[in-house]
Amino acid sequence: MTHNDDEFEELPEALVEALKSANEAVPLITARVDREVLKMAREQFAGRKPAWRRRPAWAAVAATVLITIFVVQLDQPMQQANLPMRAARPADISDVLTLARE
Amino acid sequence: MKKWLVALVLLSLGTFGHSYADDANIRFTAVDIYLDSAEPVAAWQFELGDRAGVMKVVGVEQGDSPAYAHAPYYDREAVRLGEADRIIVADYSLADVVELPSGRVRVATVHLMLSGDDDADFNLFLVTATTYDGVVTDARISFDVRTGSEQ
Numbered sequence: 001m002t003h004n005d006d007e008f009e010e011l012p013e014a015l016v017e018a019l020k021s022a023n024e025a026v027p028l029i030t031a032r033v034d035r036e037v038l039k040m041a042r043e044q045f046a047g048r049k050p051a052w053r054r055r056p057a058w059a060a061v062a063a064t065v066l067i068t069i070f071v072v073q074l075d076q077p078m079q080q081a082n083l084p085m086r087a088a089r090p091a092d093i094s095d096v097l098t099l100a101r102e
Numbered sequence: 103m104k105k106w107l108v109a110l111v112l113l114s115l116g117t118f119g120h121s122y123a124d125d126a127n128i129r130f131t132a133v134d135i136y137l138d139s140a141e142p143v144a145a146w147q148f149e150l151g152d153r154a155g156v157m158k159v160v161g162v163e164q165g166d167s168p169a170y171a172h173a174p175y176y177d178r179e180a181v182r183l184g185e186a187d188r189i190i191v192a193d194y195s196l197a198d199v200v201e202l203p204s205g206r207v208r209v210a211t212v213h214l215m216l217s218g219d220d221d222a223d224f225n226l227f228l229v230t231a232t233t234y235d236g237v238v239t240d241a242r243i244s245f246d247v248r249t250g251s252e253q
Contacts, residue, residue, distance in 0.1 A: 093175075093192035094232040097145040100196060 128217045130160070132248040133224065135191070135210045139231055139241035142202030144195055146231045148243055150212055151188035153223040159186035161213040167203035169195040174210050184215075190229070199234040 011019075137146055150159075159181050164173045174193035180186040191210050195202060203209075216222055224245060231241035 092230050093145045093147040093194050094230050094236060094238070096192075097194040097196075097232060098236055100194060 127219055128215060131214050131216060131222075132163075133212045133214060134208050134246040134248070135165075135212065135226070136206055136244045136246065137203075137209045137228070137231060137241055138206040138244070139204055139239050141233045141239045142199050142204045143207075143231050143239065143241065144197075144199075144202055144234045144236070145193070146209055146241070147190065147192035147229040148209075149188065149190045149227055149229060150245070151225040153225055154218075154220045155187065156216045156218045156220050157187060157222050157224075158184055158215045158217070159189045159212060160184075160215050162189070162191055163211040163213065164193075165207060165209040165211070167195075167207050167209070169197040169201045169203060170209065192229070202234060 133150070135148060135150070137143060137148075159176075161181065162173060162176050164170055170193050174191050176189055176191045177186060181189070189212065191212070193209070214222070224247075226243060226245050228241060228243040231239050231243075233239050
């Protein structure tokens with residue numbers, strides 16, 4: 001039993017194994033392997049659209065525009081209904097006077 | 103080639119000369135607008151144009167009634183840009199009925215720039231005039247060019 005083994009005697013077995021494996025040599029990644037990994041990564045992401053062109057983003061924008069249009073269209077008749085104007089002629093200063101008095 | 107060049111230069115001179123002559127005949131005048139109503143008027147609106155096409159509105163001034171103390175409403179942007187070859191002017195008052203004007207009263211003065219050799223042929227009509235209660239009243243509108251010729 002070495003000095004190091006004596007130190008590990010009181011430690012949990014799982015921790016001892018983890019510490020031993022941490023001391024193992026780091027796997028060597030050659031330049032060739034590095035290039036292959038980079039090439040695979042590029043091929044994987046080549047067909048992917050930028051974030052702003054992905055469908056969910058456009059769908060959100062379209063939904064916002066539609067909601068805005070509908071809200072505005074729904075709001076206009078309500079405003080017109082509240083105006084004390086006669087519908088048979090264009091608005092003029094007498095309508096402004098009526099509104100100003102309210 | 104030289105003939106064409108000379109003709110082009112002469113044509114250009116003729117064109118510039120013509121527009122210069124038009125610009126030289128620019129003059130300014132003011133038109134007083136009068137409203138005549140038996141009942142007190144709480145709101146009025148008129149349109150002034152020019153059949154001859156020689157006028158541009160350069161400003162609008164309020165009338166004589168204290169009930170309409172400020173300059174009336176009109177398209178200030180068109181006037182500022184010199185594009186008002188006709189104008190709609192309107193105003194209303196929230197004053198008490200006893201303070202509203204009746205009879206013949208100057209409601210506005212329109213300041214004009216006239217250009218060209220022709221005289222202006224003004225076209226003035228009353229869009230509406232209403233009483234304190236908001237009822238359309240039977241009013242008459244007329245104008246007086248500052249030279250003194252009322253029409």
